[in-house]
Amino acid sequence: MLFENLKIDPQELPLLEARDFSVLEEDYLYYRISGRMLFFLFAAGMASLFSLFGKLYFWYWLGPILALALISLIYELLSFKRRGFCLREQDVSYRSGLLIHRITTIPLNRVQHCEYSQGPLGRLFDLAQVKVYTAGGSTSDLSIKGLRRESAIKLRDQITKLASSHD
Amino acid sequence: MINQPDLNAPQRQAPLGVAVLFIQNLRKALNIFVAVVFVNFGSDFRILGLGYLELAYLISAFFLVFSYLQYRRFTFYIRGDNFIIEKGVLKQDKISVPFARIQTVNSKQNIIQQLLGLVGLKIDTAGSVQQEINIPALSKKYAIALQDYLMEKRFEQKQHLDEEFENAEEEQKEELREEKSQLLLKIGFPMLLKVGLSQNHLRSGLILFAIVNGYVWQYEEYLLRPIEPYLEETAASFVSSWLLLLPFAVLVFLVISVLSSLVSTILRYFNFKFYLSEQGLSMESGLLARITYQVPFSKIQYFKWEQNPLQAWLGYRSLRVKQAGAEALNDKKLISIPGLKARQIVFLLNQQYQDRRQGKYTHYDAHVLLRNQIVFWLAVLPSMVAIIIFIIQDFPWFFYLPVALYFGSILLWAHKYWQSYRLRVNENYLELYKGYLIPKRILIPAYKIQNLSVNQSFLQAQRGISTLVLHTAAGSERLRHLPHDRILELYNYLLYKVEKSEGNWM
Structure with a gap:
């Protein structure tokens, strides 16, 4: 066992697993x-x-x-199948990449602000994106693309709500 | 006088804002078109049968309409605990900022805004630099009212959120208050010389070279043109005698580098004093400009310290204090303290992080791919290029000696670097070791992490390893080629730590 000295059992840590990620539209x-x-x-x-x-x-x-x-x-x-996001009670994650697999997770108590946007091509497909900003620099910010307009707005509101209810 | 701006319904900026936006847009367009005009200057220039004047009218008319639309689409209002801005003509953007995240609200006026009597507001969220939240055109009264309103809202939120923490802080302050601020380091003149001489001369030489080089190319016309014929004449003989000149050039470079780091050290660290107090770190230094700098503990994100061979000889280390800031990752926010002894650093760390040694350490070592990649990119590839050039150019055999020497030393260095690369983690802290010639150590408290990434390339996937990237408000650190399974475990653990933490990360 890894963190045997801790008060928490690593087996009980909430794990972020591949099956938790919802596939995009x-x-x-x-x-x-x-x-x-x-x-x-x-x-x-x-x-x-x-x-x-x-x-x-x-x-x-x-x-x-x-x-x-x-x-x-x-x-x-x-x-495409590699792309997906996962919103949990305490954090939001996005994964992508075929040759280089990437997972990024932002704990919601570190969210600075959250933004919803839709481009011209996105409007044609009725798709929008949600961007989550932290103080960790622009390379590390998360943008979840490929969401329906309504679900994007809902996600944005949910993240904003959860983020301001923390800390 | 507007005391309480009504922000429940979407508000627009001052109507004169169209002019501000128009001029902003026009200036951007001008930057592009200046090049076109410049290239075609003098010739009879026409696009689609239109000359300069007609084009200028057309573009202006377009931007007038565009700016009007921009003005119409730009609204701001309040929903719950968030300040929301909607904007964009082609692309609709909706930015929402929780009041608690607002760091400061600054007002600013450029010349055009001054002429029109308008004020721009800038909301600083300590988020990424890219994302500036600007309201460019408000009437003066309204801007002041809005600024006050937002700051008040923010203050309310902060107070509400941090009450518990503030109380805890007060309690603990009582315990700490007995210790007064103490002088941790003072650099007198003899030590200043030692510190100056043990700087990384290669770095200061290269910085100087880059600056000088930049200037030379910027003013190439004036500096180089007059001597160009002379340069061309001597170029041929210069190339043939480069073998003779090279050692001389290296010597000149070294002397200039040492001098430059000595001068910059004296200017920067003259009469340097470094204090540790209950609030944080403070220091004063400088010969020409006396600078005093204060860093509250909560603003410090993490520490990084290193020791080059010259410093190792003198027993010194330099410590970098990585701080958070809205203007983020530029050099000004990075404080570097030279000439510290090991025990001083340990003392500082123990003061700052009382629970630093709590819990058993778990160790992680980098995969040998780390070494092999360095060898490939820094040794194999350049050597191969050099050898191919030498073969094609038919150079004599002794040209290959430096290549072999270079290859060998990179090989040795890469191996030692790989061996030095390790990470250890205990309950609350991550410690990264890396570097052979200049060993570096990085200490990051887990709760200062802003977000986390795991990257796994194709090569890494085959070997069951991955790269963990820790993003903090003072920059990112990459932990490369560590075992994937254990990294995932660590990833979940760190997330748990951050999500549970109530510490003030800034």
């Missing part, structure tokens, strides 16, 4: 894929201008862009 997968594809479409559009008016051979850019688009499509499909 399926639309979020399509949202991400559309975002990526829009980017590649834009890049292809720019490159095709060079081909039409300049002297750039089509396959020089079409090949790499198609390959990258395919790779990012596969990546999105595979990594």
